[in-house]
Amino acid sequence: MTDLPMPQSGAMPAPKSSLMVADARTRxxxxxxxxxxxxxxxxxxxxxIALVVLLSSIISGGAGAFRQTYLSIPxxxxxxxxxxxxxxxxxxxxxxxxxxxxxxxxxxxxxxVASSGIxxxxxxxxxxxxxxxxxxxxxxxxxxxxxxxxxxxxVDVNVLVNGRIDGYFKGRVTMESAAADSNTSPQQLxxxxxxxxxxxxxxxxxxxxxxxxxxxxxxxxAAGVGVAILGSFYMMLVVLLLAVxxxxxxxxxxxxxxxxxxxxxxxEVNISNLAAVPSIVFGILGLAAFINFAGLPQSAPIVGGLVxxxxxxxxxxxxxxxxxxxxxxxxxxxxxxxxxxxxxxxxHHVLPLAMPGxxxxxxxxxxxxxxxxxxxxxxxxxxxxxxxxxxxxxxLFDPASALPVQVYNWTQRADPAFIERASGAIIVLxxxxxxxxxxxxxxxxRFERRW
Amino acid sequence: MKSLGLTATALSVVALSATAATARDxxxxxxxxxxxxxxxxxAEAFGENTDFPTPVVESGGSSAGLKKFCEGVGENTxxxxxxxxxxxxxxxxxCAANGVTDIIEVRIGYDGIVFANASSGPxxxxxxxxxxxxxxxxVVKDGEIVDNSAANWNEVxxxxxxxxxxxxxxxxxxxxxxxxxxKVILAGCEESGAMEVFAAEMGDEEKAEEACMTLxxxxxxxxxxxxYTETLARIxxxxxxIGVFGLSFYENNTDKLKVATMSGVTPSTETIxxxxxxxxxxxxxxxxxxxxxxxxxxxxxxxxxxxxxxxxPDGPLAEYGLVADPELAATQEAVTNETVMSK
Numbered sequence: 001m002t003d004l005p006m007p008q009s010g011a012m013p014a015p016k017s018s019l020m021v022a023d024a025r026t027r028x029x030x031x032x033x034x035x036x037x038x039x040x041x042x043x044x045x046x047x048x049i050a051l052v053v054l055l056s057s058i059i060s061g062g063a064g065a066f067r068q069t070y071l072s073i074p075x076x077x078x079x080x081x082x083x084x085x086x087x088x089x090x091x092x093x094x095x096x097x098x099x100x101x102x103x104x105x106x107x108x109x110x111x112x113v114a115s116s117g118i119x120x121x122x123x124x125x126x127x128x129x130x131x132x133x134x135x136x137x138x139x140x141x142x143x144x145x146x147x148x149x150x151x152x153x154x155v156d157v158n159v160l161v162n163g164r165i166d167g168y169f170k171g172r173v174t175m176e177s178a179a180a181d182s183n184t185s186p187q188q189l190x191x192x193x194x195x196x197x198x199x200x201x202x203x204x205x206x207x208x209x210x211x212x213x214x215x216x217x218x219x220x221x222a223a224g225v226g227v228a229i230l231g232s233f234y235m236m237l238v239v240l241l242l243a244v245x246x247x248x249x250x251x252x253x254x255x256x257x258x259x260x261x262x263x264x265x266x267x268e269v270n271i272s273n274l275a276a277v278p279s280i281v282f283g284i285l286g287l288a289a290f291i292n293f294a295g296l297p298q299s300a301p302i303v304g305g306l307v308x309x310x311x312x313x314x315x316x317x318x319x320x321x322x323x324x325x326x327x328x329x330x331x332x333x334x335x336x337x338x339x340x341x342x343x344x345x346x347x348h349h350v351l352p353l354a355m356p357g358x359x360x361x362x363x364x365x366x367x368x369x370x371x372x373x374x375x376x377x378x379x380x381x382x383x384x385x386x387x388x389x390x391x392x393x394x395x396l397f398d399p400a401s402a403l404p405v406q407v408y409n410w411t412q413r414a415d416p417a418f419i420e421r422a423s424g425a426i427i428v429l430x431x432x433x434x435x436x437x438x439x440x441x442x443x444x445x446r447f448e449r450r451w
Numbered sequence: 452m453k454s455l456g457l458t459a460t461a462l463s464v465v466a467l468s469a470t471a472a473t474a475r476d477x478x479x480x481x482x483x484x485x486x487x488x489x490x491x492x493x494a495e496a497f498g499e500n501t502d503f504p505t506p507v508v509e510s511g512g513s514s515a516g517l518k519k520f521c522e523g524v525g526e527n528t529x530x531x532x533x534x535x536x537x538x539x540x541x542x543x544x545x546c547a548a549n550g551v552t553d554i555i556e557v558r559i560g561y562d563g564i565v566f567a568n569a570s571s572g573p574x575x576x577x578x579x580x581x582x583x584x585x586x587x588x589x590v591v592k593d594g595e596i597v598d599n600s601a602a603n604w605n606e607v608x609x610x611x612x613x614x615x616x617x618x619x620x621x622x623x624x625x626x627x628x629x630x631x632x633x634k635v636i637l638a639g640c641e642e643s644g645a646m647e648v649f650a651a652e653m654g655d656e657e658k659a660e661e662a663c664m665t666l667x668x669x670x671x672x673x674x675x676x677x678x679y680t681e682t683l684a685r686i687x688x689x690x691x692x693i694g695v696f697g698l699s700f701y702e703n704n705t706d707k708l709k710v711a712t713m714s715g716v717t718p719s720t721e722t723i724x725x726x727x728x729x730x731x732x733x734x735x736x737x738x739x740x741x742x743x744x745x746x747x748x749x750x751x752x753x754x755x756x757x758x759x760x761x762x763x764p765d766g767p768l769a770e771y772g773l774v775a776d777p778e779l780a781a782t783q784e785a786v787t788n789e790t791v792m793s794k
Contacts (some may be wrong), residue, residue, distance in 0.1 A: 141499065202647055217492065384508040386494070
């Protein structure tokens with residue numbers, strides 16, 4: 001700004017200032033630098049505050065998803081309801097729907113409350129019946145069908161409780177809100193409090209959130225990110241297997257072997273342009289090319305992976321080329337000088353030295369792909385999927401969800417308990433991203449060479 | 452070298468599995484976000500209670516779902532489209548042009564549309580005429596057509612509280628918007644007699660209807676293109692707002708919302724079923740008959756959906772907020788007989 005060259009006058013004039021005493025101009029320059037440092041520190045400060053606010057809001061909202069309330073009660077498996085013919089025939093027993101098991105559970109809960117000696121004024125039967133989750137009857141049915149001899153016996157079960165009661169123990173539901181809520185009541189919450197004091201109702205760590213599939217709107221307490229994690233993992237697998245070899249091979253060719261002419265210039269410009277194309281465009285392309293033309297199935301991780309591969313390729317190519325460029329030419333010259341072929345110099349010397357940079361770029365590209373939702377919208381992956389996909393390679397063609405998609409889906413549900421689930425899924429996604437970035441930093445630190 | 456080898460392996464794996472990919476064994480469903488919660492409840496129960504896998508349910512709106520549905524016949528097209536409105540003739544034509552000729556229409560029940568404000572706010576007792584006079588761009592004052600300038604609800608109807616008018620109405624891409632315009636704004640237009648004035652002025656009934664349904668654009672009526680969760684968030688941040696919701700959404704959030712009566716009737720599954728509450732609409736799903744027999748469990752799913760245990764008045768769908776169809780038996784019969792829509 002102010003460092004214009006001093007006018008060259010003939011003879012050396014007597015110094016007007018001393019290094020020891022700051023003159024006005026030096027003070028101005030120093031002040032400008034101090035101000036700039038303050039701006040920088042301020043920018044960092046704002047970014048940190050934004051990060052802290054974001055993280056704390058997600059963690060405070062989503063931490064609850066990792067804890068869940070369970071109720072342990074004895075259930076009398078009434079033979080008349082569950083096996084009306086009484087012959088323990090599996091085919092006939094499987095005609096009994098979960099709804100009937102729900103009634104069996106209702107009776108069990110009523111009996112448990114009656115025998116516990118808890119007395120609460122104006123406690124309605126509906127309040128007792130609604131205590132347990134609807135998921136519980138499905139679990140009970142699976143258990144009975146797996147072992148028909150259980151019918152007629154009394155078994156101890158450990159079942160999920162209703163999302164509202166769970167929310168009460170997590171502070172989401174209060175006595176005041178329950179009074180206005182048509183799905184719960186203060187009496188029900190008092191009953192839950194009393195059961196908790198007796199130790200049959202406990203809130204504990206919830207592995208099911210990680211392993212369960214999605215659940216319908218009526219049972220937010222049972223919803224988990226299992227299918228989404230698996231779907232995201234399969235897609236990353238496809239991206240890794242396709243984007244890395246293609247991307248690295250393309251950049252090695254472009255950087256080391258390709259002649260520098262108009263064609264390679266055009267390709268270069270196009271790659272840079274592709275990196276800036278909005279991801280939804282890749283979704284449209286994926287729908288047209290992979291589903292409508294190639295006939296691949298909808299909602300499948302293979303299609304998602306292919307679309308994300310197209311999306312990540314430019315990122316990987318650009319970062320790989322930068323890493324290859326950063327290897328000094330002296331390495332190549334030395335290799336060629338001792339008689340190595342061009343290919344030997346690249347694969348024996350240049351590529352290993354560029355590897356940390358390539359890996360970092362690849363992992364950052366993968367992390368970007370992991371968080372992508374928009375292209376998946378068009379290929380049918382933004383869906384309610386409850387079946388776990390099979391093991392690869394067949395599983396790549398089964399329908400699956402993805403982590404960011406699960407977040408998007410849950411924020412649209414009516415039941416407020418799903419907001420907690422969505423934040424929980426964001427935490428899982430952030431942990432994945434954090435691990436991937438950590439790996440990238442580790443690889444760079446461990447293997448990077450500086451010249 | 453290594454990377455080339457890897458590429459080759461990866462490509463061959465993909466190619467091999469692509470040929471090995473067998474027939475799709477789960478049902479694919481797409482369509483309305485209003486029907487989505489019901490469809491997921493049924494899909495979940497279907498997966499639990501039968502040997503068929505749980506169907507995959509996508510949302511994205513009735514129009515988007517029907518468009519996908521009409522893309523053609525085959526494994527990579529959807530089997531069922533959920534819709535919060537009846538299929539249009541133009542869509543049936545598109546379907547037929549793409550080979551989807553046999554469509555089974557299944558009406559699953561009715562959905563109520565309710566008006567609710569923050570639970571801390573005052574009680575509202577609406578009539579359709581109030582909504583027309585509050586939100587329409589042009590209203591009739593002393594026999595003259597004037598621009599709507601009402602700022603408070605009590606200017607529209609002295610019985611309403613003195614609260615600034617601020618309505619969050621569904622955006623035009625929602626099926627709910629159509630119902631809101633027809634059953635509330637247009638009904639209010641006729642009820643208040645403004646329709647006759649418009650018709651006399653414009654000389655054309657259709658133009659008058661259009662004039663009725665044009666909402667004011669001065670910020671008193673806000674289009675919400677997102678979901679009901681967005682409407683709820685808007686009301687929570689501005690307690691003066693009144694939002695348009697589906698009955699099931701309201702029933703899941705009664706602690707935050709206070710529902711308004713319409714023409715003196717409180718919305719509930721009972722009042723909607725009896726027809727007393729005026730603002731409701733049928734919900735449908737459409738089955739591609741050509742896929743029955745090709746996709747395992749498709750017919751079973753349709754039958755399961757409309758069975759009394761699920762879609763009946765005591766079933767889980769009614770519990771969630773669906774108004775059971777009084778003519779459910781006829782629907783069940785139509786599904787069992789695979790009755791297709793007449794062209």
